[in-house]
């Protein structure tokens with residue numbers, strides 16, 4: 001057996017016979033990596049084990065236990081920072097897109113479709129992806145390298161050194177708000193959304209141009225009169241140990257919502273005064289409530305997906321989407337198809353056959 005293994009190993013590593021190159025191979029210039037900017041690393045945040053003494057703690061799902069042990073941690077090192085001129089001049093709409101480290105394909109398609117940095121009727125759009133680090137240390141090493149490459153190529157990665165997980169989305173949100181305060185406070189409006197939504201950014205500009213960035217605006221898919229889900233197998237399970245309250249304040253579904261810079265500042269004031277709550281969109285509802293503000297509904301935001309209004313239209317028909325602001329959830333290939341269809345100047349809707 002050992003001999004066979006040795007044989008296989010030798011066969012595998014011996015180079016295949018290559019014809020000698022006719023001229024010497026050109027030496028490609030090896031790109032030099034920029035020296036990473038030095039940020040003073042915050043002291044590592046230690047778990048607060050006092051909650052572990054609670055009789056219910058041991059039987060909680062792992063993500064709940066993790067949340068409880070680390071929820072006081074709010075300072076994390078910045079691993080990738082967009083270039084200083086990201087928000088130079090006057091930015092009308094900042095697209096702040098929550099993305100998991102490995103979602104490279106989704107980021108690529110967003111860059112090439114609705115998230116392209118451009119001007120729409122004179123309004124400047126800027127894009128950043130909000131990313132944490134992969135929970136698996138081996139993957140994290142690889143994926144951090146990928147994000148470094150993306151940051152270098154596109155200048156659109158904002159990454160922190162915390163574990164990117166569902167229950168850490170609130171942390172992402174809070175860290176983004178404080179980043180925005182120092183780096184992009186001038187942007188008139190922010191779209192805060194997931195990387196698997198289709199955002200009709202042109203329609204958003206039209207909608208937002210009718211609003212004052214220095215007044216309250218927080219719109220999306222409004223959710224009211226709901227409370228914590230108490231079944232442990234749900235993704236949204238929130239046990240009594242996290243909150244005993246049976247009611248959530250009104251909030252907008254986290255898939256995508258729009259806010260003004262006035263409201264972003266209000267959220268920034270509220271966030272440090274509240275305990276982190278693991279569901280990020282509910283947490284923002286709590287922040288709004290604390291500031292005496294309310295979220296509003298926009299019928300063009302469909303974070304729960306869409307149903308075609310008539311049998312004749314497929315639920316993927318661009319004629320249907322051209323009226324909307326944002327729809328959850330799209331596969332990367334669907335985003336490209338939809339963007340292409342909506343960008344056709346001659347997209348005609350009406351009696352003729354469907355586009356898809």
Ligand SMILES: *[C@@H]1O[C@H](CO)[C@@H](O)[C@H](O)[C@H]1NC(C)=O
Pocket residue numbers: 048049050051072
């Ligand atoms: C640890 O948690 C307990 C409650 O579980 C709290 O009273 C205490 O202030 C926390 N300590 C720190 C350092 O956050």
Ligand SMILES: *[C@@H]1O[C@H](CO)[C@@H](O)[C@H](O)[C@H]1NC(C)=O
Pocket residue numbers: 087088089090186
């Ligand atoms: C912020 O916007 C104002 C105009 O709204 C502009 O005069 C100012 O230069 C901008 N500041 C920065 C830092 O871009």
Ligand SMILES: *[C@@H]1O[C@H](CO)[C@@H](O)[C@H](O)[C@H]1NC(C)=O
Pocket residue numbers: 063064066067070161162163164165166167168
């Ligand atoms: C959130 O991130 C911190 C830092 O990486 C980690 O210690 C904690 O376990 C994470 N919490 C959850 C719920 O994933």
Ligand SMILES: *[C@@H]1O[C@H](CO)[C@@H](O)[C@H](O)[C@H]1NC(C)=O
Pocket residue numbers: 344345346
């Ligand atoms: C619509 O425009 C596209 C190019 O943008 C063209 O390929 C297509 O043939 C046009 N369709 C019609 C019906 O004019």
